[in-house]
Amino acid sequence: MTRSSRGADNPFAVVGVGASAGGVEALQAFFSPMPPEPGMAFIVVTHLGQGYESALPQILSRSTKLPIVPARHGEAIEPNRVYVLVSDSVPTLRRGKLNLRQSANRHEYNPIDVFLASLAEDRGEYSVAVILSGTGHDGTLGARAIKEKGGLTIAQQTDQTAPRYPDMPDNAMASGAIDLKLPVQDMAGKLVEYVQGLGTLAVSARGDGRSQRDRIANACQAICDILRDELGHNFAGYKERTFLRRIERRMQVLELRDIEDYVERLRQDRPEVVQLFHDLLIGVTAFFRDKDAFEALAERVIPHLFEDKGTSDAVRVWVPGSATGEEAYSIAMLLLEQMAELKARPKVVVFATDIDDPAIGVARAARYPAAMLKDISPQRLERFFTGDGVSYTLSKDVRDLCIFSSHSVIRDPPFSRVDLISCRNLLIYLDKELQQRLVPVFHYALRPGGYLFLGTSESLTQHAELFAPLDRKNRVFQRRDHPGVPLGLPLLIPHWRHGLLELRPVVRNQPGLPLRLVAEGRVIEQFAPAHVVVTRDGDIVHFSTRTGKYLENAPGVPTRNLVAMARRGLRLDLRTALGEAFEGRRTIRRNGVHVELDDRHQVVDIVVEPLPDNHQELLFLVVFCDVGAPLGHEQMLPASIAEHAASTEQLESELREWRERVQSVVEEYETALEELKSTNEELLSINEELQSTNEELETSREEAQSVNEELNTVNSDLQRKVEELDRANDNLRNLFEGTEIGLVFLDKELVIRSFTPAIKTIFNLIDLDRCPLLTDIVSELADLNLRNEIEPVLANGKSRERRVVRRDG
Template identity: 40%
Template sequence: MPKKSNSHTHPAQQESDGTRPEPTEQTFPVVGVGASAGGLDAFTKLLKNLPADTGMAFVLVQHLDPKHVSLLPELLGRASSMPVAEVSDGTRIKPNYVYVMPPNYSLAILHGVLHLMPRPDGLGKHLPIDDFLSSLAEDRHSNAIGVILSGTASDGTLGMRSIKLEGGITFAQSEDSAEYDGMPHSAIAAGHVDFVLTPEEIGKELVRIARHPYLRPEETGPRGELVSEGGDNLNKIFVLLRSRTGNDFTYYKHSTIRRRIKRRMVLHQLEKIEDYVKYLQKQPGELDALFQDILINVTSFFRDPETFDALQQEVFPALIEQRSAEQSLRIWVPGCSTGEEVYSVAITLLEFLGERASNTHIQIFASDIDDKAIDIARQGIYPESIRDVIAPGRLQRFFVKTPSGYQISKIIRDICVFALQNVAKDPPFSRLDLICCRNLMIYLGAVLQKKVLHTFHYALRPGRFLMLGTSETIGSFADLFATVDKKSKIYAKKSVATLPGYDFTTLPHAPMSAADQTAPARAPSALDLQHEAERLILTTYGPPGVIINQDLQILHFRGQTGPYIEPSPGSASLNLLKMARQDLVLELRSVVNQAIKERSKARKEGVRIRSDGGYRMVNLQVLPLAEEGATEPHFLVLFEPSNETPAVSPRDAETPDTTNLRIQTLEQELLSSREYMQSIIEEQEATNEELQSANEEIQSANEELQSTNEELETAKEELQSTNEELSTINEEHENRNLELMSSNNDLANLLASVELAIVILSDDLRIRRFTPTAKTLLNLIDADIGRPIGNIRPNVNIPDLEKQVREVIDTMSAQSSEVQDRDGRCYTLSIRPYKTLDNRIEGVVMSFINIDSTKKAEQMHQILQQERRLAAVVRDSHDAVTMQDFAGRILAWNRRAQEMYGYTEEEALQLNISVLTSQKNQEEMRDLIERLKRGEHILPFETTRITKDGREINVWLTVSALLGESGNPAAIATTEKEV
């Protein structure tokens, strides 16, 4: 049945000259035009190329001086064939009119009515073009058209993005025709522009678009017919897309895809979907453009801030408490788009961890089917406009300023791995702690929603978390996920016993070779025999039983439970009460409910059941299972045969004993039924209260979902998949390996070319890297990398090395000292803190500079100075000063010695000291020399000397030994004073 038209135009109102009728206010397009410096001339040229009956409304938003009255309406009215008016608050737009925003306001549109909004204060950033275009996209959706003309800066870029995401059409003035190309260039560079034309060409293209049937519902009937009637053609487009991109959009929401197809048809002047299919076949590049249009990359930093608060308050604390020291913290963000959501999660996690972040191994996986978005996310570079949504503290800590905007710091990019992946068909990541999938499910059909939810359930660790968007829910999959925070849409994985519903492709079994068939059987080991013996004992003597959860679903069978449990007719079920034999149901229900309610073991003895034409007794016991880290309780139900009462056959049923027994049994069953009914009444009352509360919440949720979600249908299907993580992140690793290889090559060549001994230590004092010169000096080998520096025995004496390094790390100030190696060579040891690019201290850099030659030169200079001073003292002394070796040869002779003994210095240096010694003192002097050789100290004494002319004189003699370089006596020095 065709839809009724909303047009209020009477046929008599149509012009006889063939002009088209007035479009309804809900259907005609609205063109938002943004301009700044140089925009008046561009807009004038645009208006001159527009007729009076385009069927569109035009709204001009320009940067104006807030203190001056605008003359734009008057100036533009001269160039336009349409009426031009300045906007007043509450103006309802009409087609074939031009509206100009007044100064000192911002502009918004709601249900076709223009509203003047207060201009932000001086501290706020005034972006009137972005504000209006974003408002226009929300109000008109695919009927919004954006145009950016000449201007500086980047106002309008985000607004153009909003229009394109809603299925609208966007234009930008060509940069060479713009007087100021800042605004057009920004929009074009961001990839949000469909047409780049001169103002004259933009006007002509708008006229062509205005005549397209998609924008003329009064001629084509209801709006969806262009595409909705072509179901087969839509499937053909899906086939072409799958062949081109490898992605199947069959089970995506068709309403969204139809809008995107309509948009592409408008751009290419195609009126029938059949023609568009042919166009796709001829132009494969259009498939890429359609693919990009279908991928709705709607994301931003810290979208819905209260959701990230919930992560810090409810999810991250639980993950840290349940994590072992060696376990990685693994997070997956499917449908990551350009990465803002991924980095927001990473920043929130690092802020929560604080100082614990360095000791926590974090892995954040992000995936998307859009390779262009993945490339942007890997680079992590975003425009300067993110300053409006990110707090200054976060911006300073986690971002680095670049010429084109801001880049995520390397410490965050290192923990985020981006990969191309289709969540609906590719193997997921596994052993995850958190999956953050926000606003992806709303674009998927019911079938894909089922598959994706089962994928998430498989990929999560038990009890870990799934976070969905504000317009999404798990629907009827409450058996897979438990609600943690309903407002923030956070859920926890449940343990379920259902079998997977996903079909895997299995490889054919290889035939056995002859060698395999004739190979001798392996002899059982002692451990195998022990296990077999334990199995027989449990089978023979252990009571049969089952493991159940609190929903009474059987998770595991233990032993032969056939006498007590059997499949029931009808739909297959693993519910304990549905599978239990009829005689056991009442007692079993009672004892299980008691154990679940009290969380303790419960037992029921003497339950009579039919067996082999008679009756026998069985004891029921329910035991809670203590499981570490379990999110829901499990219970072991045991069936223990009882020998207290013998079996009774139906033939003996009339005897008094059996009658009494039957009465007792019925009384027990009645008592159990009463207890069970009482518990059911209590549970029913509690359930009614919960249902009443749930009903109110459901009504509220339905109101939200009705306004944001077009279709929500979910059903139950299970999925099991395998994880091939290395194959999905291989591309990312290759890129990083190339960067690391280049950096390592540069660093290795730099260190090899520097002839200095340099050692880099980590903050735990382990060796990270060293130069070739440091090998010999510090006695290092290549295997020492990673060893603590305290375990190394270097060839250099460095006292308190570890203490010095710790002081440098703690104080962040360099230290310098002089050290010596075992050969006596001197070095200057410099210890400086090792700083990362983000200004963190992660160790020290030790460098050794050889100063041995400089040190020796200083020492030699000091010795020469000392020798000169000593020579002057000896030469001018009032006592005779001589020096001789241990053979008696005179080595030094001062002026006073010449005066006392008559020999000149030249004569004395040719003599032996014995010429000065009298015959009677010769033996005394030889004994004196031997004592000096042994290092003994000789006290001054009086003796006799012989002069050159043969006179004997008495002298006071002081004798001392001179030491050589080895520290042993090498010569004798004497001081002689005449008595």
């Protein structure tokens, strides 16, 4: 009975080895130190060209004592054997048996991802992923799937013994899915050690020895206490077997034998506490992870995003920490389902951001192994995916909604005017200080009434005043539009603007100041017109005295914007003057502006003038000059009627002119917009074609590189055999020339192929005679018919001896 048929009581580890360009050399170094009975099975998956039959089994058989066999469909996996993919089929593992599926288009698959994902589903914690030399990101998703199931992941170290093509191991490491980074020649020893200790901790916890069980239980409780004290998360209710497996894996990575040693390590090494915490929370970006939470989002949030929105409006969603895209695409599918019920559809954009560029590359490809889509309903799978049961690609409708970009939610400015932020299981990776900084950022980024969607282990206890809970259980919150204490974003002010925000002391009459400065300051303070200094945005950076006559605080949140603070009657002319001054960088005047002062009116002249460019930011001086004394309502009425009559015609003329200009601009804008839309669609189409072509060329290059490496290895073997044949031929030649026995070698047609020098005394041969018939050569033997002697030997294969004499006796 083979070990593969012993059932789940005595399982063995299965190692999936992924390699591409540069993989032959790495695979030879990987298997060379492997012992004959390592206690695990190996399945090697590489990138192969269509129709190419790999010679890798013959090549690897010279580097290891392990049996190397080609992978065959339906074959049961046994330990201590190496199975090598030799054709361009797509391999998977199901119930301990290999399944090989021929691919109609090999460019649609990442065979390493597909196999590792199926390995994770089939073997669980007894699965191991090894990522060796290669280009691209194949293997990243598969390694994450194995880590989620509690298996071990190893990547070829990219320093010292660097792989020839480091992209595949580098991308897998950048995604956070790799447990060990090792030189390829050190992997065999580590794997053997790992397999020998696999499952021992969980077995001890369930064993018969009470003291051993109690010791492990106490250690687990101590680990839970450390996680709670250091990170504020309680894992007391975590599944015992999974919890022990995560601990056991970290112990094996750190080469620790005793769980109490690991507890002591946690007490002294906070980064290890964080690493264990990450391991306990892996797998948080699967499609529709936490089904109940996504159902709550679809029912209570998604429909409200489209309320009162038409084709000219937009629905904006932000998914920070999007990793490989599963969460962003899940929300995009919910949005498309809601849009299908609408007659007028607004523009929908899902901004998916992450700091992990390789993960963003995986997300943009939108290609996932079937084993990673188990949480997607058959209806959604059919509607939003295309595939054949092995690998699936998201439809263009879903991909078009999502924009993936590199962005740090901590370092970079946030998106704005967002309707929904889905930040699931990102805050738990940050300390409390960063969490307190990010929640106000999310509040700022959302529109009034916007929604925040968090993970099940996250909460907003620190900033409850900013968000109202919509569904506490599923962590759905709604933005409070009027928080009790207004919170702003941390200001990142360029050094050259610091002077604008400094508090400057008022100049006073102090002893020692020159009389002229004192007098001029007094004149400016008492007799100069009121004025302010503003930026291009209209924000006031300096007030003079007596500005209260023209400005007042606006209701609501305090502001320093000049137009918002302007009194009634002043705002329209002030806004127009500022706009013209900002655009033309010239002095603008507005005369005869009426400002309402409670029960009186003041006629004011406004001057907006750019200040000399002493700063990198242009500033403007706004001066208010009174024209006469304030007038009451009775005094203002006759003057207002005459003034209004005179200006009405001018205003109507200006209005007609502006309407014509606006109409012309609108027509030009619409024409340009149509052209831009057409151009954008063409560019999108061209970009998709180029991206598809680039992927095919990249895959073909990898396949050609792998084939070339195999051919180089085979060529080296053939060259070595040719050298061996040359040496053997030289030895035979020396033997022929040194022997005194006459020998002649014939083929079936009695044609001479070779002979020794001694035969020349019997047959009249010279060194050039290699092809004539022996029967045509004159011999010194009497009464001998060679044909009659040789033909019976050729017929029955039996040797024949006969004594002969020379003609000369």
